[in-house]
Amino acid sequence: MYSLDQLKRGFASPNLFFREANRLYHRRLNTRTHNISGIDVFSEDWDNLLLLDACRYDMFAEQSDLRGQLESRISRGSSTAEFLKGNIRDRELHDTVYITANPQFYRLQDQLGASFHAVENVWMREGWDEDYNTVLPETMTAAAFDAAEQYPDKRLFIHYIQPHYPFIVDNSELFDNEQAFLKPDEAGSWHQLMTGELTASRNDVWRAYRDNLSRTLPHVNELLDGLEGKSVVSSDHGNMVGERAYPFPIREWGHPRGIYTEQLVKIPWLVIQGERREIVSQPPLDEHEETDDDIVADRLEQLGYV
Template sequence: MTLKDWINESIDRYQTQPVWLATRESALQFIYGTSRRTIDPHLGTPIWESDASLVLVLDACRVDLLREVVDDYDWLPESNDIESRWSPGACSIDWIVRTFREHEAEAQKTAYITANPWIDQDVPWKDALPISSERFADLQKVYETDWQDIGGGVETTPPNAVTRDTYRICRDNPENVETVVAHYMQPHQPFKTRPEWTGEDTNLANIVDPDRHAGKCIWERTKRGEFDPDDVWTAYRENLAWVLKWVGRLLAHTDRRVLITADHGNGMGEFGMWGHPPGCRTSVNSTYSMGRNTCGRWANGRTRTADGST
């Protein structure tokens, strides 16, 4: 967002919202924008500092959300062993740019299998995007082949498609690929178990199809009081269970050293924050962490038992 954009949006807020609300929202947006251009680029631990050859990215997964479900999966570490670290970005766009564009040598040896369509977007205020396939050893855009209505109007790239394509790369083991990065779209909204929350608009479909209308995301609508935060957390957790089922199946069929991580998390009202605004940074050590950090730790795929695999 440019300064001109911020001014125009602020004027619109003061015309449509109570003064106190418009002031708060504009102040927060100014803080985020300043952070994104100053502090934000210098924070974060890139995935390349690990020695994993298979990196599994769970989009928008909070640390405490993952810790909450560890007892349901015997291939996840104990809750206390799940580490939290700063992520290179507070949103997918920044994470993608700072992970691949700013680490070109590593990207050249990487197969990136992604359900997240932001890599393909021509973002006016982010001239580092899109990132072309020539910058990778292999780039597979799963959203181009498998974006679908999974039921009730919920549109996304399902996790089974990412597991399928990642398994094929790991099985074939191309000589020019040192690291496989699989970017799942879940537990990011929309939520599979709550199709009634989608309505006529879907917040991600406009990225895949520019003729579509984005509408308001779950986090904005929860902030406005449309949904109970406890219900949203439950749906969020159910989306995590959906993706972990397919992560488990993948891990049962690989002997690669694995890192489970996230590109960012989501605010759930802490410090007045909902979702993952670009440039928003909060403490990763807090129980109410916004999740601007990795959400996993090391684990050896040889000892995995897949959840529901055959």
């Protein structure tokens, strides 16, 4: 069930040990593969689904000035991998094109057994920004416009990486000591906060996280203005920034899989009405992109997956 390395890490860090205990509680001793209380997003009514990775409902509700009717939903996962497994496993989504800044679908595609009409891996191509080690929101907006033009009769599933780590705003004044959070040359800092390897005040981390969303919203608004059809802005999961988990009340950071606190699974569901377009299901295009496994691993590491 657990590898020797995992057990060693758990005993070396009490927080990781109790995180695993919380996960066993939420997943009912691992009898559940995802959050069964969450919605099936592909059964919902939309033409365009814009996903903001790791965006909490409360943060979005406070910061967003996007037009539309804001509601909330419960996600099927507290991580991207879990969200994908809970929503698309073994499904034929041939009326949908997936435009994504996140490599998780590519990494898990054999396990997922899902098929879209087409997948645009923006992270794989020139869309990856080598300075920030992520896909910038303006790059995703441009890629989504290209897809809308290329696939006018398909649902568009548009997966921005922000406000997910890494933070693309200049918060250097917040993190200027040797133990600062989110050093520009290190990935996995949520994990390092959890283990105590790095320290930072919750207020500083919260501010940087919020700024990442503020940096992204104008580009989402630009896309909404240019898309036809009914659009929804949502998220795959939320994020914890030092709040207490349960039943073991450790301070939790990031978005560990299999833990279903409100901060992790309550997501925004902003509905923007538009003139509907005709959606047609067609067989997948034979355009499977491949890249070196080392590149995938590097991209995931830069995005904080450890």
